[in-house]
Amino acid sequence: METVGAAGLGCVFASVDAFAGSKEPKFPQVPKRKLGKTDIEVPCLSLGIYNAVESQTVLQKAIEFGVNYWDTAETYAGGNSALGIGKFLQKNPELREKLFIATKACGTKGSYDERKPAADRETCLQASLKRLNTEYIDLYYGFHGLSDPVHLTDELKQWVKNAKERKLIRFFGFSTHTNMAQCLTAAAKLDWIDAIMTVYNFRSMQDSKMQAAIEACHKAGIGLIAMKTQAYGQKIETEEDKKLVGHFLQRGFSEGQVKIKVVLEDKRFSSACVGMENVALLSSNVAAVLDRTKLT
Numbered sequence: 307m308e309t310v311g312a313a314g315l316g317c318v319f320a321s322v323d324a325f326a327g328s329k330e331p332k333f334p335q336v337p338k339r340k341l342g343k344t345d346i347e348v349p350c351l352s353l354g355i356y357n358a359v360e361s362q363t364v365l366q367k368a369i370e371f372g373v374n375y376w377d378t379a380e381t382y383a384g385g386n387s388a389l390g391i392g393k394f395l396q397k398n399p400e401l402r403e404k405l406f407i408a409t410k411a412c413g414t415k416g417s418y419d420e421r422k423p424a425a426d427r428e429t430c431l432q433a434s435l436k437r438l439n440t441e442y443i444d445l446y447y448g449f450h451g452l453s454d455p456v457h458l459t460d461e462l463k464q465w466v467k468n469a470k471e472r473k474l475i476r477f478f479g480f481s482t483h484t485n486m487a488q489c490l491t492a493a494a495k496l497d498w499i500d501a502i503m504t505v506y507n508f509r510s511m512q513d514s515k516m517q518a519a520i521e522a523c524h525k526a527g528i529g530l531i532a533m534k535t536q537a538y539g540q541k542i543e544t545e546e547d548k549k550l551v552g553h554f555l556q557r558g559f560s561e562g563q564v565k566i567k568v569v570l571e572d573k574r575f576s577s578a579c580v581g582m583e584n585v586a587l588l589s590s591n592v593a594a595v596l597d598r599t600k601l602t
Contacts, residue, residue: 335372336595339576342501343527344477346444348375348406350570351595352531353588354581357383358390365394367585371592374405377503377531377579379450380412380434392439402440408503408531409434409443410450410481427465431474442474445501449480455492463498477501481533486510490519494526501529503579507537508547508568524574532578535569536562554599563594570595 338347352375353368355361368374378387388409395402411430427448434443446469448462458480466478477500482489486504493499502523510516523530542551542561554564569578578595582588 331370331372333370333372334592334596336592338372339573340529341477341576342529344500344529346406346477348529348577349373350575350577351566351591352377352408352577352579354378354533354579355382355387355390356581356583357386358388359383359386359393361390361583362394364582364585364588365391367588368582369401369404371588373588373592375408375577375579376405377408378438379410379447380430380437385437388434388437392437395439406444407438407440408445408447409438410447412450427462428469431469435474442476444475445477445479446475447479447481447503449482451484452480452482452489453484455489458492458496458499463496466498477529479503479529483534487513487515487519490516490523493528494519494522499528501531501576503531503533505534506530506532506569506572506575507535507540508542508550508565509537509540510534511569511572512546520572520574530575532569532572532575535578535580536565557599559594559597559599560590563590566591566594567597567599 336349336351339350340346341348349372351373353364353373354377355364358365358378365376368376376391378391380388382388391407411427431443431446434446435441448466449457452458466475469475470478479499479501480489480493481503483505490502490504493502506516506520520530542548550568551561551564554567555561559567566578566580569575580591582591
């Protein structure tokens, strides 16, 4: 588990007393960025929550820090991720309009069969609405891991239009874990993809094809969300990586905080989605994005 850096919680909570008793938020707020060509601003740090049934305190603390973009999927923790958010909203219905909830169409094993017709995606959507205890989803990822852009069909485009007209979803996109550059490049040529969640970290950002695809999406006004920012299993070995990470490590950040800050240096990304299952980790990551240390 990552630890809080020296530049961490002290910086975060230093100004709390100044807010007490005023109309300002009690805690410092995570900075927001515009989500592509939409008129929505989202926090640059978004909450990936696995077992939300057991993490209700994390949800509450996330709101206090302005981390109101919550990412889930039907099959996370056997459904307990979405059910936990639904439980929270049942107790706090007045907070729904303050949240930006994203979820994904999922199959029984956690991924969505790209070949399935729109009717099956409708079933997934209705199941998500029920689990989340909400009448609408802010960002619906119609694919939980698109690997071939051939599945971005006119039939799907029509389903998306219909779902928006019924006010079941506000924005539509997909997540991608493999063949990412090709999927992003294809999406940049479409006018109905609002946002994409893609793997992006200190290692993948060095891929020239990926960079070109990201730039194409950025110019097209597609909101970009970074996931897998920690690049688990990939060691920091090259001199370039060591120099980049060392810039922050020398200032007291943990390696986990460093990886988030490096990703968010890329202003083309609206948010970095990070799994945070406890308040300590949430606070540590909030501290990282609130700190203004920049790369030279």
